[in-house]
Amino acid sequence: MVMSKIPVYFMPGLAASPTIFENIKLPEDQFEMHFLEWFLPNDKESIESYALRMTEKIQDENPVLVGVSFGGILVQEMAKHIKTQKVIIISSVKSNTEFPPRLKMARATKAYKLLPTQLLSNVELLVKYAFGNNIVAKRLKLYEKYLSVRDKKYLDWAIENVLIWSQKKADENVIHIHGDADEVFPIKHIQKCIVIKGGTHIMIINKFKWLNENLPKLILNEKE
Numbered sequence: 001m002v003m004s005k006i007p008v009y010f011m012p013g014l015a016a017s018p019t020i021f022e023n024i025k026l027p028e029d030q031f032e033m034h035f036l037e038w039f040l041p042n043d044k045e046s047i048e049s050y051a052l053r054m055t056e057k058i059q060d061e062n063p064v065l066v067g068v069s070f071g072g073i074l075v076q077e078m079a080k081h082i083k084t085q086k087v088i089i090i091s092s093v094k095s096n097t098e099f100p101p102r103l104k105m106a107r108a109t110k111a112y113k114l115l116p117t118q119l120l121s122n123v124e125l126l127v128k129y130a131f132g133n134n135i136v137a138k139r140l141k142l143y144e145k146y147l148s149v150r151d152k153k154y155l156d157w158a159i160e161n162v163l164i165w166s167q168k169k170a171d172e173n174v175i176h177i178h179g180d181a182d183e184v185f186p187i188k189h190i191q192k193c194i195v196i197k198g199g200t201h202i203m204i205i206n207k208f209k210w211l212n213e214n215l216p217k218l219i220l221n222e223k224e
Helices: 047-055 070-078 101-109 117-121 123-131 137-144 152-163 208-220
Strands: 006-011 031-035 064-068 086-090 175-179 194-196
Touching: 006 070, 006 208, 047 070, 064 070, 070 086, 070 152, 086 208, 101 152, 175 208, 194 208
Parallel strands: 006 031, 006 064, 064 086, 086 175, 175 194
Antiparallel strands: none
């Protein structure tokens, strides 16, 4: 009897395209990889509504969802609408209590409404916003290709919905992989995660060897 393959759906981070997963390879005899893409939100759409619409892109029963950064928030919301085998988040947060103080402050003061997102079409700013300030100039071009969603309406919506995310209590079943050098969501604010030494907010791109080795085990093993 042929074992059916496990469907794994990958959701990229804020403004990013599925090219961020180009180095991720799971054994083809066991897993079927699918890549989700951001689409434009409706006017004033809630993240709950958007997540429900994103679940319509899932063609399999009981999938594994893997989300990076804001995509990690989205897959947690998607899992409230459909039955999932596992939810894995990378470089993300499990609740708004894991936000660093500057994001909590931005949320409280609604400072994000003043962000000139039209400027984010400036690639350099967008890279820094999506991946953190430590990106050196020579790498900008490298990261530019990963950021395909430059629509102002989407960026306004995405930034606001990261900050106003209302989940206060982490889902115990979510598997959280996080770098100890993440500059967007510093590790000191993160509870219960698998720590990747030297991992930054872009470790999906540059720590792929660890992920390729360990994602299959995390998907297949029951949680301890």
